[in-house]
Amino acid sequence: MTMITDITSIDNAPLTGECLEKLDAYWRAANYLSVGQLYLCDNPLLEEPLKIEHLKKMQLGHWGTTPGQNFIYTHLNRIINRYDLNMLYISGPGHGGPAVAAGTYLEGTYSEVYPEVSQDRAGMKNLFKRFSFPGGVSSHASPQTPGSMHEGGELGYSLSHAFGAVLDNPDLIAACVVGDGEAETGPLATAWHSNKFLNPLTDGAVLPILHLNGYKISNPTVLARIPHIELEQLFHGYGYFPLFVEGSDPAIMHQAMAAALEQAVHFLKQIKYNAIEHPGQERPKWPMIILNSPKGWTGPKVVDGKQIEGTFRSHQIPLTVSESSPESHLQMLESWMKSYRPGELFDTNGCLKKEIAEIAPKGNRRMGANAHTNGGLLLRELILPDFQRYAFNVNCPGIMGEGDVHVTGRFLRDVTLLNPQNFRVFGPDETVSNKLEAIFETTSRQWNADININDEYLAPKGRVMEMLSEHQCEGWLEGYLLTGRHGLFNCYEAFIHIVDSMFNQHAKWLKMTREIPWRRKIASLNILLTSTVWRQDHNGFTHQDPGFIDHVINKKSEIVRVYLPPDSNSLLSVMAHCLGSKHYVNVMVAGKHPSPQWLSMDEAVVHCSRGIGVWDWASNDQDCDPDIVMACCGDVPTLETLAAVSILREHFPDLKIRVVNVVDLLKLERQSSHPHGLNDHDFDALFTVDKPVIFAFHGYPWLIHRLTYNRTNNNNIHVRGYKEEGTITTSFDMTVLNEMDRFHLVMDVIDRLPHLGSKGLYLKQNLMDKLVEHKQYINMNGEDMPEIKNWRWKA
The missing domain is CATH 3.40.50.920 (Rossmann fold)
Known part of the structure; x- marks a missing residue:
């Protein structure tokens, strides 16, 4: 990034008429494509009157969050071009797939990975038909969608993924859209604290965009129903500087969003500049945007006498159109789609008009083409020391050891030392408890909040990430892996269940991406479970549960691996193997207390190779x-x-x-x-x-x-x-x-x-x-x- 020294130089001037018209046209094009994905399988440009046979028999998907996300994606394109930003997009709200597909189609990346979805009439028809259709793509930002590194089918993990993505990526900005329904989940509510761990000198930046549209499936959202001042104070308390964009008039909202993004980017530049020029300064307040727009914005206002736009009724399919629905519904759908004036947006061949397409960034600056969203493209092999050098000397079976995990800690210490920019250890305040304290001989816990004199192993720059939230640690690590790096998650065995569902989603991501030719393999998700069921002398029944491995083996066989090494040398062999592997979930279960040792290193290597x-x-x-x-x-x-x-x-x-x-x-x-x-x-x-x-x-x-x-x-x-x-x-x-x-x-x-x-x-x-x-x-x-x-x- 180019640094600035004076935040007062922010350009708050309104958008010019030409720029405003282009932005609005691009947004309308994205909305048009999104509605088409929900409803149409033919007649993509509405070149003939809309008929029932042009519609999908099953209309599946979600409209409510989509126009707001299209609005955000459009404006992010503008700011990327203006400042040549390296930015990726994370769609947190559930089922925001139409928006991400529309955005990547308009910028061209979708057609590059799916040539059959070309940027013309035939390609647009294919784009529409394949959405939420057998053999097609999911209704959320799934792995099939370029530019996606976050599934989105389950809520709560977007912000953790975003912060994990920017660790050790100093020039990367993760624009993370957080749905106001998603914001009510435990993992997301915790993830706001990630800003206390970010090092502005060595890490990138996360730009959270809280998308307040007021409703979940059928209920209002909490953050949309609290007073403005309370919402503002909440995020100030979290350590952010919230910038509000509120309203429903497109012309006013375009100007407000452009100004907010100008201010946010200049804040980020100032933070980066201060980190270089004034090291040791107090933790910065990071900018965030709160976009308050109607749910189902620009969609049907009223259907059958019921308010749709701005209510929960716009959450999924806001207008049912079928052979059994009133004739007026078909006419309403046609009017809705024509309200975006497609003739002004696409030429007669179905291509986005050149002057509108200029809004999109070029090449790898397009968010759908950002290499970090296909992390295997950036993956570098770990430098692994020879694990056999850390062997515990077993001159006869049964000799007492010092703790299997304790021995492996020295190996991990040196893995960390040899890979200072692409390997981290994550855990919920248990790295010392789990006997991995040797790691702290060469690094600290990364921490950017206050440090007191009696604290240990805390520093603004470190390779260990700890917060007392299994969700947060898992999410950080997933974001780190998905963007092409390596890591290890260590956890008490009984409490790894807290991330059962997160593991599910990541395993599904790995399974799906194995089947997508343009996706590249990423480093394995390595989970070390210790403090096991059999050694909980002072913790008791609450800390005794070995059932995570039952859960793991339910996943596809090409993805999951489970290892239970019997001693230190076996754990060293297994750990080295797992850290060097790709595209698996490896679960290792090992003891941390002194216990008998059975195998010499040579014997352990042979035994572990056989399994x-x-x-x-x-x-x-x-x-x-x-x-x-x-x-x-x-x-x-x-x-x-x-x-x-x-x-x-x-x-x-x-x-x-x-x-x-x-x-x-x-x-x-x-x-x-x-x-x-x-x-x-x-x-x-x-x-x-x-x-x-x-x-x-x-x-x-x-x-x-x-x-x-x-x-x-x-x-x-x-x-x-x-x-x-x-x-x-x-x-x-x-x-x-x-x-x-x-x-x-x-x-x-x-x-x-x-x-x-x-x-x-x-x-x-x-x-x-x-x-x-x-x-x-x-x-x-x-x-x-x-x-x-x-x-x-x-x-």
Whole structure:
């Protein structure tokens, strides 16, 4: 940006007559195209009287927000041209698709990616027909629409995405339209605080445009019904300088919007200038625009005696036109479309007239062509240090470690150091709690509010983004990824559910963009879950829920990956793999507390590459078929399984036991269902076709049954996992409460191997007594028995 030093130089002069006429014509063209998308499948230029056969049988979409967004898009085009701005457009209001499609069609980007939607009569007909039509495009700003990096089908995330997009993009402006209905969602209401984290020197700018049109689907919106002064004070309190554009008269509104954008851009330039010339100044007040315009602006005023424009009735299809509707409705639709005077806008071939088309920016300055909205175009490979250099020395299985996540923190520290402009760590105030504090050896948390003397790791420039809102952190990261960068989201396992729906939408975005040839792959959404269900000694039941992985595997198999590494070296291997991957959602579940370590680095690399395998050092069936398969997935299940195996080996030395560990959870699926899945032959080779399988699992047991339901030996698979039992208790007692402890696992084996006879019966009774002893001991001493705490694996 070119910097200015004097904000009083703002050009508040009214638009010239010629410029005003062009802006209004461009806006009318966008509105005309938007109405056409809602209704027409033929006769796009209304060259003959409108007939029912020219209309779609099903008229689907949303009109209410569209004319206001067309108005905004038109004026943003003008300001981009005037100042040569690098700007992208985010459509926050639900189902604003007609506006974004119209805007990108008029500027030419839509036709460039869809040559069949050419800028002529035939192309306009295709544009109209494909909207909300089978085989066409969605009614919101979906991935099929150029210039979109934000789905918009679910409300609440636009502003977080916008701020994530401008991090480390100092010349980028994200113009983010926030619907007043959307503004009532929790994620959006929180996202206003993102301005406390933006560094005006190294980051770009977000220009929020709150679109007040008064109504949601059938209710008024809160922000539209509070007094003007209260609304103004609210956003001043949030740290913004609100600029109001209010009314319904197009001529007045054009002048007001042009002046507001002039002022906003000059504010942004001043903020940038001050950051360079006066570093260390107090946090700036960022400009925002509040556009108060009628819902369904320029549409039907009254239909069948009911007010439409300016009411909730304009939210979706404001005028029903079909064979069964009154004849007057068809005439009203024709009059509505002709009110935009299409003959003044398009030539006889259906092309936008040249003098009007001049409003649109050129080349990559067009918002639909901004490379940041197709982030894979800008993606640079991460520089990853050799993860094997961070290995924990495992000279024998079972040696105590310092915490798996703690070890990986040193690797992430150096990833952050090596990628100072395209990698960030996000989390809701849990980076230290989650034992990733090594990252702070090389960077700070980015923070642009006040800093007190006793604060730690806070600075205007940092690579860690923390706010106590899972929504906000996820949204920032998604915006960062969608614009071509890399990152990691770390979170307590139980509370990642807060972003279940956000994950849904991002996974859907990834799935859809895989199928669009002109979209480029972006970096994977990497989620590290720790502070897990099995280690919540002081937090208790509220912090115990491993169900996010159940939710994740519902998504398309080409998108999701779930890893449960059993120790530090395995987590390092998995983390390096995930950070280097593209276009997945990778979920990693790992412990942060000191725990036994099982694999050397070389062994971990081989095991993680396979994703599942027999641990021969823990097994004794090398020369014959096993009597029992002991399977495990997750760090605590692995510990309890190996402790159970040691008990079995001690009491039944002739019992043939195979230990199978699972790192890549989706290896359990059939190969036909997931690309990582095992084929039936390999699955049967591991788990046999007829032997009992005792499976200790990190999460809810039914997930394993679901993944293996169609396998040959499924009826013999018995799963132990979390079954919604928890309290403030010892770590081992958590496994006992859920019957996934070593003693219950051994008893399961005895129950499924009747040939163990009396020896098995007596051992089972002894283990039941041991469980009673355990409960008495922890109630008396507040910690686990020494034989549990001090247990170590012995071959």
